[in-house]
Amino acid sequence: xxxxxxxxxxxxxxxxxxxxxxxxxxxxxxxxxxxxxxxxxxxxxxxxxxxxxxxxxxxxxxxxxxxxxxxxxxxxxxxxxxxxxxxxxxxxxxxxxxxxxxxxxxxxxxxxxxxxxxxxxxxxxxxxxxxxxxxxxxxxxxxxxxxxxxxxxxxxxxxxxxxxxxxxxxxxxxxxxxxxxxxxxxxxxxxxxxxxxxxxxxxxxxxxxxxxxxxxxxxxxxxxxxxxxxxxxxxxxxxxxxxxxxxxxxxxxxxxxxxxxxxxxxxxxxxxxxxxxxxxxxxxxxxxxxxxxxxxxxxxxxxxxxxxxxxxxxxxxxxxxxxxxxxxxxxxxxxxxxxxxxxxxxxxxxxxxxxxxxxxxxxxxxxxxxx
Numbered sequence: 001x002x003x004x005x006x007x008x009x010x011x012x013x014x015x016x017x018x019x020x021x022x023x024x025x026x027x028x029x030x031x032x033x034x035x036x037x038x039x040x041x042x043x044x045x046x047x048x049x050x051x052x053x054x055x056x057x058x059x060x061x062x063x064x065x066x067x068x069x070x071x072x073x074x075x076x077x078x079x080x081x082x083x084x085x086x087x088x089x090x091x092x093x094x095x096x097x098x099x100x101x102x103x104x105x106x107x108x109x110x111x112x113x114x115x116x117x118x119x120x121x122x123x124x125x126x127x128x129x130x131x132x133x134x135x136x137x138x139x140x141x142x143x144x145x146x147x148x149x150x151x152x153x154x155x156x157x158x159x160x161x162x163x164x165x166x167x168x169x170x171x172x173x174x175x176x177x178x179x180x181x182x183x184x185x186x187x188x189x190x191x192x193x194x195x196x197x198x199x200x201x202x203x204x205x206x207x208x209x210x211x212x213x214x215x216x217x218x219x220x221x222x223x224x225x226x227x228x229x230x231x232x233x234x235x236x237x238x239x240x241x242x243x244x245x246x247x248x249x250x251x252x253x254x255x256x257x258x259x260x261x262x263x264x265x266x267x268x269x270x271x272x273x274x275x276x277x278x279x280x281x282x283x284x285x286x287x288x289x290x291x292x293x294x295x296x297x298x299x300x301x302x303x304x305x306x307x308x309x310x311x312x313x314x315x316x317x318x319x320x321x322x323x324x325x326x327x328x329x330x331x332x333x334x335x336x337x338x339x340x341x342x343x344x345x346x347x348x349x350x351x352x353x354x355x356x357x358x359x360x361x362x363x364x365x366x367x368x369x370x371x
Contacts, residue, residue, distance in 0.1 A: 036099030279327035281306035
């Protein structure tokens with residue numbers, strides 16, 4: 001690139017020297033100050049200013065002034081030294097007028113070129129500034145998102161540490177008590193230990209699934225799936241968990257409902273909904289799991305007789321805000337289960353809906369396209 005620039009600069013300087021040499025010669029053989037040569041000098045000067053680097057401007061100004069002054073000084077001090085070439089006034093006027101028109105055209109072209117170049121440069125500068133502004137906004141948004149993620153991560157670790165410490169301390173206390181007092185009735189303690197372990201395990205499972213989805217994304221493996229089979233597999237485990245709180249789980253299903261979905265992801269979603277219902281339903285409550293067809297799709301509903309939610313709580317239900325949550329028997333969680341389920345259902349091409357009123361229970365429904 002620098003070699004090209006040097007060649008261009010050399011060519012321009014050569015052109016300028018030759019042009020001024022020709023014009024000086026023309027001045028002597030075309031009536032001097034009475035001819036049109038000085039106008040052509042001005043045109044060449046404008047052309048050089050337009051096409052060369054600003055650092056050469058002083059050179060062209062100096063060359064132009066020196067050349068013209070030298071010619072005028074010579075003609076002034078040597079009257080008759082430059083012969084006239086016009087046979088009559090008409091020839092002189094025609095020559096000067098035609099040169100003026102040509103000069104005007106050349107200057108107009110140069111001025112137009114400069115104006116167009118200036119406008120293009122302005123647009124280019126404005127576009128560059130716009131891109132910088134857009135990039136700056138993107139970087140600012142990324143920084144804000146990163147700060148939010150870091151704050152959420154720190155909050156998550158803090159809550160996990162706090163909520164894990166409680167169950168582990170309780171397990172340790174129960175084990176120490178059994179070790180120091182072998183004669184105690186261990187059945188109730190074993191049941192309590194089992195509940196603590198199950199709750200902690202469920203909380204960790206959701207945290208791990210959430211972390212995996214945030215770090216790696218979710219790889220779906222969709223197949224034609226019988227929803228009834230999925231629900232049956234989940235209820236085999238969830239009924240025993242609900243029974244520890246005296247909660248009964250009943251089903252209301254239709255035979256052979258199929259959907260194209262990822263079975264493991266669907267299990268996680270339904271398991272979270274049932275766990276959530278168990279968590280916020282008091283002892284002696286009822287949870288109803290329903291499966292049916294709706295709008296050419298499948299609808300899985302989990303209805304409970306729990307404590308319900310306000311409108312404000314429902315609006316924050318599926319956010320990724322990390323917070324400690326406590327069930328009706330002080331079961332602990334970090335509030336990620338429903339948010340995780342909502343994300344997964346969207347990936348499956350479905351949606352989650354909720355209906356709830358305080359002290360009247362809640363209904364969570366998952367809609368999935370039919371197979």
